[in-house]
Structures are given as C-alpha cells and as structure tokens.
Amino acid sequence: MKAPIIILLLCILGVKCWSQTEPVIRMRCYVTVPEHQPLWVVVFKKQGYILKQSSAQLINPNTIENLNVLKNAASTALYGSRAAYGVVIVTIKKAASRKEYKRLKPYLERKRYFLKPI
Known part of the structure; x- marks a missing residue:
C-alpha cells in the first residue's frame, strides 16, 4: 500500500521519469x-491466395512451376494499395498443389483471386 501512495506524492510534486527503452506499440487490426x-x-x-508477409520462405522451391514479378502501376491496378511495392506471383505445380495448399493454409489469407490464363 505504500508504493501507490509514494507514486501519487511524486506525481503531485511534479517528479518526471522516463523509460530507458523504446515503447512497444502493438496494433490489433486486419490491415497491416x-x-x-x-x-x-x-x-x-488457377486460384490465387495472398501469402502473409513473413511466410514467403516457407514455399517449397521444388513445387514452383512459374514465378512472375509485377512492378509499379501494373501491380497496384490489379491488387490495390497493398501492392505498392510490387507483387510476386508464385504458381505451384498441379501435381503438388493440393499437398502444398494444405501445408501453407495457415499462412494464407482468406481473400482469393481467380486468375484467367493469358
């Protein structure tokens, strides 16, 4: 009970104190x-899923069929402001797609994109 009273008295007297470490800010929102x-x-x-930011290294390189990189206005026009720094489109081989989908499912966002062949 003494500690809160001492802190209250120090606050009334105008004593200021600062933390020696930087504060940690944690945001709880859907958009990062x-x-x-x-x-x-x-x-x-032919169904595209957005992979969460730090999970790109989890893709098995042996299952990649094709890798496309979109930059600048093309990526922003297709995927919105989240693609301001470009888009990496990784196409998984059809033979390994089901197994790879099950493995990566916890790291995929729910939003799907249906891709038409070019």
Whole structure:
C-alpha cells in the first residue's frame, strides 16, 4: 500500500521519469502497415491466395512451376494499395498443389483471386 501512495506524492510534486527503452506499440487490426515488401500471391490451380508477409520462405522451391514479378502501376491496378511495392506471383505445380495448399493454409489469407490464363 505504500508504493501507490509514494507514486501519487511524486506525481503531485511534479517528479518526471522516463523509460530507458523504446515503447512497444502493438496494433490489433486486419490491415497491416506495409514494410516495403512485395505482396506475395500463391496460385493453386488457377486460384490465387495472398501469402502473409513473413511466410514467403516457407514455399517449397521444388513445387514452383512459374514465378512472375509485377512492378509499379501494373501491380497496384490489379491488387490495390497493398501492392505498392510490387507483387510476386508464385504458381505451384498441379501435381503438388493440393499437398502444398494444405501445408501453407495457415499462412494464407482468406481473400482469393481467380486468375484467367493469358
């Protein structure tokens, strides 16, 4: 009970104190602040899913069929402001798509893009 009273008295007297470490700010929201990284889209059988930012290294390189990079206005026009730093589109081989989808499912966002063949 003494500690709160002492703190209250110090506040009344105008004593100021600062933390020696930087404060940690944690935001709880759906939209994340971009960290100057491209948007990763993984395509499984013509359906594209957005991969969460830090999960790109989890893709098995042996299952990649094609890798496309979109930059500048083309990426922003297709995927919006989240693609301001570009888009990396990774197409997974059809034979391995089901297994890779199950493995990456916790790291995929729910929003799907249906891709038409060019």
